[in-house]
Amino acid sequence: MDWLQLHPLYLYQGAAFPLALLFNYLCSMDSFSTHARYLFLLAGGHLLALAAMGSYAVLVFIPALCAVVLILSLSPQEVHRHTFFFQMSWQTLCHLGLHYTEYYLQEPPSMRFYITLSSLMLLTQRVTSLSLDICEGKVKAASRGIKIQSLLSEHLREALPYFSYLLFFPALLGGPLCSFKRFQACIQGSSSLCPGHFFWALTWKALQILGLECLKVGLRWVVSTGTGLEDCQQLECIYVMWSTASLFKLTYYSHWVLDDSLLHAAGFGSEFPQSPGEEGYVSDADIWTLETTHRISMFTRKWNQSTAHWLRRLIFQHREAWPLLQTFAFSAWWHGLHPGQVFGFFCWAVMVEADYLIHTFANRFIRSWPVSLIYRTFAWAHTQLIIAYIMLAVEARSLSSLWLLCNSYNSVFPMVYCILLFLLAKRKHKFN
Structure with missing residues (x-):
């Protein structure tokens, strides 16, 4: 990512700090369940994406949704190959859109589009890291196939941890790559706000x-x-x-x-x-x-x-x-x-x-x-x-x-x- 594109991210990352501290505080309460934590991180990710990317946020939501569908539908041996191909194809198409605007139209792209591409690159890291974990047996996927007779609520419950991991707001616009196992351990652990x-x-x-x-x-x-x-x-x-x-x-x-x-x-x-x-x-x-x-x-x-x-x-x-x-x-x-x-x-x-x-x-x-x-x-x-x-x-x-x-x-x-x-x-x- 170009260094000139980093400056607007300071504003959005800084605005996410109160939300992060609130999440850490709520985690210290016994009433704040694991399910509620996943939902909080996912909702915060959606809000931050809409604020930073505007309508371009759909370019991040769609591959995240497709990645979860692939993870829940494919066998462990197939999941990495298919998710990698889809994610990199989607990201490449978005980068080609940037090339078209910059080099063919000779127009400066929207800053929101730059931020979207940055978030897509980070999403690719999380998607491929998770798919590799599943392929190598480090993470067991919640389901091996989407059954029509199953209730929608069951599918959503199985998919929630993956959606939350791919779109959780502290890592949406930047930050070191956090593995899915570490993400789950932090969600299920106690808050570190007190020390x-x-x-x-x-x-x-x-x-x-x-x-x-x-x-x-x-x-x-x-x-x-x-x-x-x-x-x-x-x-x-x-x-x-x-x-x-x-x-x-x-x-x-x-x-x-x-x-x-x-x-x-x-x-x-x-x-x-x-x-x-x-x-x-x-x-x-x-x-x-x-x-x-x-x-x-x-x-x-x-x-x-x-x-x-x-x-x-x-x-x-x-x-x-x-x-x-x-x-x-x-x-x-x-x-x-x-x-x-x-x-x-x-x-x-x-x-x-x-x-x-x-x-x-x-x-x-x-x-x-x-x-x-x-x-x-x-x-x-x-x-x-x-x-x-x-x-x-x-x-x-x-x-x-x-x-x-x-x-x-x-x-x-x-x-x-x-x-x-x-x-x-x-x-x-x-x-x-």
């Missing part, structure tokens, strides 16, 4: 958001008063790329912390105890690691961490040939297949492959501490510049912007890794 550390955690997250926003205001002023890629000259383009990419990253960090705070306020955060065999809570923003790592592969695993885990489980672990390239190719498809995304994710895959070889080679020969420190410093700087290059490519909204980036001095940084990849590929068997 004092709950409020301290929210206060700390609020201070993080405030600090990130202050940094963002200062950096935006620097970027707006300086030259762009179209006006920069030679080495100046490196600074322009780095400062612009830093603004992108701060925007994402702030949004991820806000999403995490909303889930925390509703009782779905990391403070909820983890059951044996249950997937733990994975936060999207590990800012310290992202800003200090000297390895592109580590940055890739920590960037939007829950999505990285989802892609690994959905694609990487099920592909024997070129799993890394296929994972990044699917990520480009999931993001919408804009020209900059196709180029950026392909470049990212090559850089990760080069990263493995380069650091394996370096760790084999670098022994002394001073040389290791110098190497890590240069590797950190190179990693940050390559990530900035990839980020600007992915965020490019036109072929002209992508050409400006590729035709600048910034292309030297990924080219260095490409050359090293070519030189070291022949020695890969020795490293193994």
Whole structure:
């Protein structure tokens, strides 16, 4: 999702906080049954979707309804294949509508449509995560076939947990991916509103958001008063790329912390105890690691961490040939297949492959501490510049912007890794 589209989401995510706190408070009451909790989350999701997306909300409701029908109708062996095909087909059609508006009609799409596409991408994560859980036996579907003679109320009762999971308001517009098992455990557990550390955690997250926003205001002023890629000259383009990419990253960090705070306020955060065999809570923003790592592969695993885990489980672990390239190719498809995304994710895959070889080679020969420190410093700087290059490519909204980036001095940084990849590929068997 383009960083420019994140700003309206702050308003809607912020407006959902009172609803999240109310839900957490009601969960502390014995009279607030599990059934009522599912309904509350589902109703909140519908209200938030209508407020944020308007009439476009139907583009999210329809695939959610179809996914539940498929889950209740198909066998565990078939459910993932069919839900994956339907969900990605629906999302792709919506992205093609965006392409048609942007590139053919040359008109700016509605901001509500951007928010709808963002929510659809998150819905795809939850649908495929749930279908994989069913396929792997981690979750047992409530029914194996829709029987005509069964009462409508029985069907609705069976479908309610799935509808609630796919459309629950704390994760509708953002937030780390929450597995269905964890969702159910949080629904059936007691509220986490009482402990004092709950409020301290929210206060700390609020201070993080405030600090990130202050940094963002200062950096935006620097970027707006300086030259762009179209006006920069030679080495100046490196600074322009780095400062612009830093603004992108701060925007994402702030949004991820806000999403995490909303889930925390509703009782779905990391403070909820983890059951044996249950997937733990994975936060999207590990800012310290992202800003200090000297390895592109580590940055890739920590960037939007829950999505990285989802892609690994959905694609990487099920592909024997070129799993890394296929994972990044699917990520480009999931993001919408804009020209900059196709180029950026392909470049990212090559850089990760080069990263493995380069650091394996370096760790084999670098022994002394001073040389290791110098190497890590240069590797950190190179990693940050390559990530900035990839980020600007992915965020490019036109072929002209992508050409400006590729035709600048910034292309030297990924080219260095490409050359090293070519030189070291022949020695890969020795490293193994």
